[in-house]
Amino acid sequence: MRAVIAEDQVLLRDGLVRLLEAHGFEIVAAVDNGPSLLRELVAHKPDVAVADVRLPPSFTDEGIRAAIEARGLVPGLPVLVLSQYVEQLYARELLADGAGGVGYLLKDRVFDTAEFVEAVRRVAGGGTAMDPEVIARLLTRGRAVRPLDRLTPRESEVLALMAEGRSNAAIAARLVVSDGAVAKHTTSIFHKLDLQASDDDNRRVLAVLAYLNG
Amino acid sequence: MKKTIRAVGHGITLFLLSLVQLLCLTLVLVAVCLIPLGVGLYLTPPLIRRHRAFADRARLLAHDWSGVTVSRPYLPEPVYRPGLLGQAERCRFLLADKATHRDLLWGFADPVVGGFFGLMAFALPVYGLEGILMPAIFGAFRDVGFEDWYTIIHVHDGQPEAAWWCVPLGVLLLLLGLWAAPRFVRAHGLWTRSLLGPADAEALARRVNELTRTRAETIDASAAELRRIERDLHDGAQARLVAMGMTLGAVEQLIEKDPDKARLLLAETRATSVKALNELRDLVRGIHPPVLADRGLSDAVRALSLDSGLDVEVSGTLPRLEPPLESAAYFAVSEVLANAAKHSGARRVWIDLRLEDGTLRIGVTDDGVGGASVEAGSGLRGIERRLAAFDGVLALSSPPGGPTIVTLEIPCAR
Numbered sequence: 147m148r149a150v151i152a153e154d155q156v157l158l159r160d161g162l163v164r165l166l167e168a169h170g171f172e173i174v175a176a177v178d179n180g181p182s183l184l185r186e187l188v189a190h191k192p193d194v195a196v197a198d199v200r201l202p203p204s205f206t207d208e209g210i211r212a213a214i215e216a217r218g219l220v221p222g223l224p225v226l227v228l229s230q231y232v233e234q235l236y237a238r239e240l241l242a243d244g245a246g247g248v249g250y251l252l253k254d255r256v257f258d259t260a261e262f263v264e265a266v267r268r269v270a271g272g273g274t275a276m277d278p279e280v281i282a283r284l285l286t287r288g289r290a291v292r293p294l295d296r297l298t299p300r301e302s303e304v305l306a307l308m309a310e311g312r313s314n315a316a317i318a319a320r321l322v323v324s325d326g327a328v329a330k331h332t333t334s335i336f337h338k339l340d341l342q343a344s345d346d347d348n349r350r351v352l353a354v355l356a357y358l359n360g
Numbered sequence: 361m362k363k364t365i366r367a368v369g370h371g372i373t374l375f376l377l378s379l380v381q382l383l384c385l386t387l388v389l390v391a392v393c394l395i396p397l398g399v400g401l402y403l404t405p406p407l408i409r410r411h412r413a414f415a416d417r418a419r420l421l422a423h424d425w426s427g428v429t430v431s432r433p434y435l436p437e438p439v440y441r442p443g444l445l446g447q448a449e450r451c452r453f454l455l456a457d458k459a460t461h462r463d464l465l466w467g468f469a470d471p472v473v474g475g476f477f478g479l480m481a482f483a484l485p486v487y488g489l490e491g492i493l494m495p496a497i498f499g500a501f502r503d504v505g506f507e508d509w510y511t512i513i514h515v516h517d518g519q520p521e522a523a524w525w526c527v528p529l530g531v532l533l534l535l536l537g538l539w540a541a542p543r544f545v546r547a548h549g550l551w552t553r554s555l556l557g558p559a560d561a562e563a564l565a566r567r568v569n570e571l572t573r574t575r576a577e578t579i580d581a582s583a584a585e586l587r588r589i590e591r592d593l594h595d596g597a598q599a600r601l602v603a604m605g606m607t608l609g610a611v612e613q614l615i616e617k618d619p620d621k622a623r624l625l626l627a628e629t630r631a632t633s634v635k636a637l638n639e640l641r642d643l644v645r646g647i648h649p650p651v652l653a654d655r656g657l658s659d660a661v662r663a664l665s666l667d668s669g670l671d672v673e674v675s676g677t678l679p680r681l682e683p684p685l686e687s688a689a690y691f692a693v694s695e696v697l698a699n700a701a702k703h704s705g706a707r708r709v710w711i712d713l714r715l716e717d718g719t720l721r722i723g724v725t726d727d728g729v730g731g732a733s734v735e736a737g738s739g740l741r742g743i744e745r746r747l748a749a750f751d752g753v754l755a756l757s758s759p760p761g762g763p764t765i766v767t768l769e770i771p772c773a774r
Contacts, residue, residue: 206654231650235663
């Protein structure tokens with residue numbers, strides 16, 4: 147799988163390159179600023195891009211802007227954005243085109259190698275990888291105004307994992323229950339929230355995120 | 361036309377007020393003369409205040425009727441000692457205030473100068489009217505020997521046709537009077553400002569006072585902020601790093617003897633590092649929110665609204681402003697939102713962002729129970745102080761039953 151990496155801190159960039167190469171990715175470009183990121187993304191059309199939000203020259207939200215612009219030129223281009231902070235505003239902007247293939251994770255998620263690589267693969271496959279912190283904030287916020295409080299605690303857990311972008315199988319493994327049990331929970335959640343059920347994992351996630359985003 | 365007629369009415373009112381005010385001025389002077397007898401010490405301050413109330417009314421009318429804004433020039437009063445001594449201090453302070461001198465001077469001159477403008481606005485059209493009505497007046501009173509000079513026209517029994525000559529002149533004077541009335545009222549406003557507005561030196565003195573106060577408050581606030589950050593670092597990230605160091609020391613010793621235990625401790629250390637990072641993140645968010653740094657105030661307020669438990673609607677976009685100003689406005693909005701969530705029982709909030717005439721205006725409206733006050737909630741008082749450093753102000757409207765509207769205004773030098 148071909149990947150582009152954008153990160154301005156040398157140590158972290160090298161670390162990401164080594165990590166992804168060790169897991170069978172081919173790094174076609176590793177850049178350290180926003181404009182080159184956009185250029186490489188459009189030139190290589192990689193299978194996945196991993197980009198830091200804060201990049202030179204402005205050290206603001208270059209990464210997000212480059213990602214969104216690149217996805218405008220190459221629809222559905224999978225991008226995983228890493229950041230020291232997660233902001234719902236940015237998560238919303240990344241998800242706005244509804245095309246999937248988007249990830250938004252805290253930088254420290256990289257520590258957990260297996261999880262992180264899994265997230266990169268998921269994004270490369272057109273799925274989503276939302277940081278648990280984004281989801282947690284969406285859920286606490288939503289509770290006041292929406293029928294989320296009708297969910298059982300277990301269902302809330304499943305909803306959170308689903309919103310992060312995980313498949314039924316992954317949720318089952320995480321919660322140590324059977325696939326069938328997860329399927330039952332998801333059906334119940336979709337029913338309670340009055341959402342269109344879907345077999346497609348990704349479309350399901352987007353529906354949930356759209357719902358939570360209000 | 362309606363405006364013109366109103367100006368005629370305003371003119372006569374201003375003239376009459378100047379006479380009433382003269383009475384108050386006389387009382388002030390009598391009170392001052394009685395100071396050596398002691399009685400004056402107690403009479404002077406309330407009478408000066410009374411006179412200031414007249415001056416305030418003149419300022420208000422100048423604003424409402426003449427469109428001339430006249431700001432209050434008085435120095436803020438200090439805290440006096442109790443008893444007779446304090447009373448003497450009060451008299452001294454009030455009588456030493458340059459604004460009082462100018463008030464009294466205005467009191468003397470206004471019946472003449474202001475009265476002239478006011479009376480002219482009224483009398484000229486009325487005189488014109490008299491000319492137009494002259495034939496009727498003459499006819500009604502000629503039997504009792506009517507005789508009058510209408511400007512240059514002598515109307516008397518031997519020259520009855522002269523009454524008709526007054527009509528065209530009266531029309532002319534009426535038109536002239538109606539044209540001039542709003543201008544006389546405007547001149548009255550300018551006259552009011554010339555004595556009742558702050559003199560340059562006074563304005564500067566007041567500005568210096570204000571800046572001294574807000575500077576002290578700003579320094580206090582930032583010192584408190586630094587203490588909070590220091591405490592947060594000390595209790596949070598720093599403590600966690602110490603704990604991590606100790607655990608790693610233990611791991612070093614255990615790694616040979618008991619690798620399983622060592623692995624467990626390492627996992628614990630990693631969890632601690634995540635917690636430390638989270639705390640640092642929260643701390644930074646409190647100092648300088650990332651979206652504010654990245655995108656500026658509009659998007660930062662939008663991000664804030666997404667994180668709020670309330671249903672918040674944000675309208676308007678702003679250009680990038682000075683970073684310290686953006687930051688102050690951001691934290692003010694954040695505090696107002698937190699207040700709304702905590703006290704008002706509101707479900708929905710509307711935030712309106714606007715930059716007009718070089719002034720940043722932020723309106724925050726909620727559908728809560730109302731009844732908020734700047735005094736009760738120290739939160740709002742804190743915002744007021746923060747904004748004061750930027751010459752910004754906070755206005756609160758919160759009747760019982762709601763809605764609560766908080767308006768923040770900060771001038772931006774752009």
